[in-house]
Amino acid sequence: MIINHNMNAMNAHRNMAMNTNAAGKSMEKLSSGLRINRAGDDAAGLAISEKMRGQIRGFDQASRNGQDSISLIQTAEGALNETHSILQRMRELAVQSANDTNTSTDRTSIQDEIKQLTQEVNRIANTTEFNTKKLLNGDLKGVSDFQKAVQKSDVTFANGNVKLSNTSTNLSVFAKTDVIRINFVKTVSTGATFSANTAGGISITTVLGNIDASKVTFTANGDLVISDGTNTIKLNMTSGKDIRSGDTITISVKAFEAAETDSSKQARAQIGANAGQELGIGIGDMSSKALGLQKTDGTALDVTSQAKASGAVTLINNAIERVSTERSKLGAFQNRLEHTINNLNTSSENLQASESRVRDVDMANEMTTYSKNNILTQAAQAMLAQAKSQPEQVLQLLR
Secondary structure, eight states, X not given: OOSSOOHHHHHHHHHXXXXXXXXXXHHHHXXXXXXXXXXXXXXXXXXXXXXXXXXHHHHHHHHHHHHHHHHHHHHHHHHHHHHHHHHHHHHHHHHHHTSTTSOXXXXXXXXXXXXXXXXXXXXXXXXXXXXXXXXXXXXXXXXXXXXXXXEEEEEEOTTSOOEEEEEEEOGGGOOSOEEEEEEEOSOEEOSTTOOSOOTTTEEEEEXXXXXXXXXXXXXXXXXXXXXXXXXXXXXEEESOSEEOTTOEEEEEEOOOEEEEOOGGGSEEEEOSSSTTOEEEEOOOOXXXXXXXXXXXXXXXXXXXXXXXXXXXXXXXXXXHHHHHHHHXXXXXXXXXXXXXXXXXXXXXXXXXXXXXXXXXXXXXXHHHHHHHHHHHHHHHHHXXXXXXXXXXXXXXXXX
């Protein structure tokens, strides 16, 4: 028997310390609800769960970004709704002015309202903002290249024999919106025998643009040429030689329109948890000039005559179509973002479940572990007491 080293007590003490430490860890997990409270609990699991946490918070913020982007779109679309209402009123006024029951005084009053409505379209375009970011003034249209202009001809021939065909055109260089109406005021011939301008034979009406009668000519082979000195449209008269008084040709040239492809001039919505997961939201210029309702010098549509008012209807129709296209595009962005938000919320939920399996503690299982360690600690304490009394048995030998 030895008394300098109580090996049984040392063993019982070591086991009691281990059980106490294990019970402490179980208590920590039960109190925090986490299986991993420090890197030592599960080094690999900690790294994995922290990466998941970054993704989860990224998904949640991207979802909020999507909601903010929808709010921006709704602000722009709400403003365009009012622009639509203004354009419908302008069209109504143009149709009213195109009726010759109106006097010049009546048309002057109509023109005054057209001017005010034109200015209001500009005000809406220049002042509509979201979080101080202007939306409709062209800052977000994203210009990098150009779409060619579009030419449309509406022809009315009283004899029904003359047709109009496009032989050549420089439409892509027209930088404005023109509605050119050619009214034939006397019967003229077309074909090989006609080679001079029809002085006194036609009248020209323009609502916007710089085309007048001196810039409309006929060639020897019957081509109708419209040119402002730089830009040219050539149209061919076919299947007929006589144009009668009362015949008209209306040519509409839509303005140069920019393609929205430059991402640096778009609103960029961060719709993912990682870099580069973006959605570009382009919003076109919705000012009166961009819509073809105003010259660059600020002059509004002219509806002071029947012919000009009739041409203005075409221009306003073009503006209504453009605003409709823009609103439709914004609606498509909004619908896409709503689906994006749903997907982000689902991804966040599923990833949260995965992170929970790595990081969270199973309370029932851990409670069992804690009870076991607690009992072992108490048992070790009892055995330590027993081991402590063993050396006292040596005293029996001294009796």
